[in-house]
Amino acid sequence: MSVTPIHPADLSDVARLIAKQNANPETQCLYSGERAEEIEAALRKQTAPCYVVAREGRTLIGAMGCEVEEERGYLQGPFVDGADFDAVADALWSALQMQIASLTGWEAFLHVRNERGAAFYLRQGFRRGQTAQIYVLSASALQPIEGEPARRFTPECAAGVRALHELAFADSPDSIEPFMNGDDETRCLFVYVDKGRCVGYVAASVNDNPREGSIDLLAVDASVRNRGYGRRLLLTAAHWLIRERGMPQVGLTVRDMRADARGLYQRSGFRLLHTGVGYAREFPTNKRR
Numbered sequence: 001m002s003v004t005p006i007h008p009a010d011l012s013d014v015a016r017l018i019a020k021q022n023a024n025p026e027t028q029c030l031y032s033g034e035r036a037e038e039i040e041a042a043l044r045k046q047t048a049p050c051y052v053v054a055r056e057g058r059t060l061i062g063a064m065g066c067e068v069e070e071e072r073g074y075l076q077g078p079f080v081d082g083a084d085f086d087a088v089a090d091a092l093w094s095a096l097q098m099q100i101a102s103l104t105g106w107e108a109f110l111h112v113r114n115e116r117g118a119a120f121y122l123r124q125g126f127r128r129g130q131t132a133q134i135y136v137l138s139a140s141a142l143q144p145i146e147g148e149p150a151r152r153f154t155p156e157c158a159a160g161v162r163a164l165h166e167l168a169f170a171d172s173p174d175s176i177e178p179f180m181n182g183d184d185e186t187r188c189l190f191v192y193v194d195k196g197r198c199v200g201y202v203a204a205s206v207n208d209n210p211r212e213g214s215i216d217l218l219a220v221d222a223s224v225r226n227r228g229y230g231r232r233l234l235l236t237a238a239h240w241l242i243r244e245r246g247m248p249q250v251g252l253t254v255r256d257m258r259a260d261a262r263g264l265y266q267r268s269g270f271r272l273l274h275t276g277v278g279y280a281r282e283f284p285t286n287k288r289r
């Protein structure tokens with residue numbers, strides 16, 4: 001077996017290998033694409049995709065990659081076709097780590113039924129994180145907004161949105177700041193204002209590949225929950241993504257612990273697509289101050 005960095009000539013073969021593995025929940029790695037054309041297009045868009053491939057003779061038998069964002073490595077794979085999974089996965093992982101230096105940590109997100117992937121990450125010193133559900137709303141299931149839609153964010157709501165975000169997502173690294181920049185065409189922030197006070201917000205974004213809208217953050221002040229504001233925010237964002245931005249579907253990921261939100265998504269036309277489990281390994285010595 002030989003393991004090498006990916007070469008541009010490998011991209012379509014690698015995309016096909018990933019699509020095949022991702023078609024089966026038992027070998028599926030989430031957030032790495034499902035259709036070969038989309039996976040290939042996403043790889044081609046990157047100037048130097050951080051991927052390694054394994055071959056037996058001339059046959060491609062495995063691939064593993066990583067996207068780096070804010071010094072964290074988001075892993076894709078290991079994808080192994082047929083052969084000895086453990087040996088190929090270990091070889092891919094060693095080669096991949098050599099390509100990337102100075103991260104604060106690694107993360108992976110696998111289908112809950114991908115047991116061989118789970119065993120691999122645990123063996124490599126990762127810890128199992130939370131279970132999360134991926135939901136999707138197709139354009140044909142979009143429901144009407146009852147009552148006034150939520151309104152677009154304006155800078156006078158900034159302090160209110162920040163305060164809500166800190167309370168609702170204290171344990172999450174996701175920032176609300178990029179959504180407050182009104183000039184960004186790929187993102188939108190809506191707020192719900194009650195008696196002059198910002199009591200809820202929803203952050204949405206548009207993705208090219210796969211072409212899909214996404215609901216990134218949603219929160220309503222605890223003092224005014226169960227009045228329908230959450231649903232109105234969610235549907236306002238879904239209408240913006242589907243009707244205004246032409247997205248064929250809208251996706252979102254919700255952690256298991258947020259049971260309130262799951263009920264709301266299901267009643268609002270979203271259907272459960274996948275259940276996944278996160279794995280993470282930290283490097284405390286590289287932590288940013």
Ligand SMILES: CC(C)(COP(=O)(O)OP(=O)(O)OC[C@H]1O[C@@H](n2cnc3c(N)ncnc32)[C@H](O)[C@@H]1OP(=O)(O)O)[C@@H](O)C(=O)NCCC(=O)NCCS
Binds near residue numbers: 231260261262
């Ligand atoms: C999830 C969240 C945004 C929901 O906000 P909300 O304003 O309470 O949402 P809604 O009022 O539209 O719906 C919540 C419930 O109230 C009920 N409800 C809505 N209007 C109602 C009314 N007029 N009278 C009584 N009940 C009502 C809904 O039926 C719904 O119940 P269900 O989920 O069991 O079906 C809010 O709980 C929250 O901020 N949670 C913390 C952050 C979070 O988890 N965000 C999602 C992360 S992915």
